[in-house]
Amino acid sequence: MKFNRQTTIRGLIAAGALLGLSACANPQADQAAYAQQAFVGMPKQTLLSCAGVPTRSASVDNVDYYTYTSERLVTTPAPGPHLGFGYGYGYRRPWSPWGWGVGFDDYPETETRDCQATFTLKDGVVQRIVYNSASDGQSARLGQCYRIVENCLALIPQQQSQQPK
Template sequence: MRIVVRAAGMAALIGLAACAGNSKDADLAERAQTQLVGLPKAALLSCAGVPSRQAVVNGAEYYTYSARPVVDTDSTGIAGIPGTGVGLSGGTADGIGLSLGIGGPLAASRTPQGCDATFVLRGGTVQQVSYPMGASIADCGALVSNCMAR
């Protein structure tokens, strides 16, 4: 029984470590919303590249960058989730046995959403960085990371 408890504890620690990576990306994306304000247009294009979409409305330029993660799926179209299993089995010489098994994913899974980051420029400088309502902000970190490294 101790083996089962220890394995469950290790699986929980691995799950927390996976969440820590997402927290770093979310923090980066949140900081970008203030730290990239004032960035010149030429610098934005240099660090972020060509936007996926752009528009001009009432003198403001809107540059939208998109990132969609590639999801590895099996033949059923279901995303693969790494998992682990722990089993315990025992019995007596008379053939009476007892089995206990626990299985599940190593970390909680979610379907990656991707992100759209929109930069609003006026007068040739970034005035605002926004992400869609309800988006996973952690997925937006990759879009702003090159510009934040400046």
């Protein structure tokens, strides 16, 4: 294979794309996804001791369903005041109702991240975990679900070294 300038540029672009994707990785989301397989076979007593009392529970035909919930409010601050010219929405200083002035057009963004984790247990053993969430983006959803399973993940020896700090 010949290396020329175009090949080098393509390689740099590909490396940059991989670096960019790895920078967006969410280790907590990865751990929550891992828990869906790792917890299968966990005894009911262990689940209750590490996850606590479920928010809701139900039993149907010798199958138990334990639902845990986690919710938090995430606020991203606004960029702040900016100097500029323009008309439209926003607050401008009284001495400059139009034209030049300090604008406060941007408001902080607030988002609720939530997760409901339902554990299905049969004969006192975890069979599966299903996550449900209204949060946007898979990483945000699973990241919030991590808060439910994080204490139990500490009981799985092979995962202790990979848990996020």
